[in-house]
Amino acid sequence: MGTDLINVRYAALHAAEQEYAVVFPKYYFGQIFEAKHEPGTVAYSPDLQLRLLQETTDKMARNGCKKVIIVNGHGGNNSLLPFFAQTQLDKPHDYVVYVQSLPENAAGGPPRKTAMDLHAGEGETSLTIVTRPDLVKIEQAKSQSGADEKRLKLPTSLYTGIWWYARFLNHYSGDGSAATKELGAWDAANWVTNIVEAIRAVKTDQESLKLQNEFYQKSLHPLETQP
Numbered sequence: 749m750g751t752d753l754i755n756v757r758y759a760a761l762h763a764a765e766q767e768y769a770v771v772f773p774k775y776y777f778g779q780i781f782e783a784k785h786e787p788g789t790v791a792y793s794p795d796l797q798l799r800l801l802q803e804t805t806d807k808m809a810r811n812g813c814k815k816v817i818i819v820n821g822h823g824g825n826n827s828l829l830p831f832f833a834q835t836q837l838d839k840p841h842d843y844v845v846y847v848q849s850l851p852e853n854a855a856g857g858p859p860r861k862t863a864m865d866l867h868a869g870e871g872e873t874s875l876t877i878v879t880r881p882d883l884v885k886i887e888q889a890k891s892q893s894g895a896d897e898k899r900l901k902l903p904t905s906l907y908t909g910i911w912w913y914a915r916f917l918n919h920y921s922g923d924g925s926a927a928t929k930e931l932g933a934w935d936a937a938n939w940v941t942n943i944v945e946a947i948r949a950v951k952t953d954q955e956s957l958k959l960q961n962e963f964y965q966k967s968l969h970p971l972e973t974q975p
Contacts, residue, residue, distance in 0.1 A: 749788050751868065751876055751883075752778075756821025758879040759936065763943035767951075770813060775804070779828040782912040783919050801832050809843035814957070815950050819848045819943055823866065824912075826850070840964040844956045851942045857934035861926040869894055869922020874932035881929075889924035896921070 757774060764771050776790075777800050783789045792800070805816050820829050829847045836845050853860070853871070862870045877884050900914040915921075966973050 752822040755875050755879050759939040760819050762940045767944045767947040769947050778822050779824045786919050814843040817846045817848055817950055820850055846950055848946045851939045854938035858931045862923050864922050866921035868920045868924055870926040873924035873927035875935050877929045878932035878936050892918045892920055894920040894922045
């Protein structure tokens with residue numbers, strides 16, 4: 749529990765050491781409906797999640813943060829956060845929201861032993877060995893199965909919210925016993941680098957806010973918009 753926030757926090761703080769940025773306090777309020785069957789899961793309602801995000805970024809901007817990077821650390825937010833960024837076009841803002849996606853596995857580095865590895869498996873457990881080694885009890889990794897249950901037979905073009913539960917009954921994907929500190933260090937360094945690059949790109953970005961403001965003005969009078 750809390751692994752995603754622990755790991756993304758580690759990456760963000762270490763990135764800010766390399767490229768200065770103000771780092772907001774820990775933000776717990778992500779999308780986690782797929783784990784409501786697991787003890788300890790706090791899944792806030794959809795409208796509250798979006799309101800919290802909006803209130804938070806609004807208050808950050810009011811305090812001078814006109815470029816806000818939301819660094820995603822949880823696969824369950826992969827749809828929520830881009831949608832939130834898109835909703836910023838609904839009404840004018842004097843700031844820009846950027847969403848930094850979860851990193852892809854970097855080429856090279858220590859060989860990976862497992863093919864299925866989405867949550868609490870080899871990669872995430874390796875990362876947590878680096879970020880919070882005191883919390884990792886690798887001897888318990890085989891106490892439950894992280895195998896794909898394959899309980900849905902649907903085309904890949906179809907999406908249903910129950911997909912994760914259908915595949916991973918225990919909210920566990922892969923085999924955490926394969927984790928190593930070497931792999932965790934490699935993935936952590938890659939993630940930090942990705943965030944550093946994002947911070948630098950956002951610092952130099954002078955176009956997003958101008959385009960955003962232009963869009964707001966044109967959206968008030970769409971019939972006057974020139975082709």
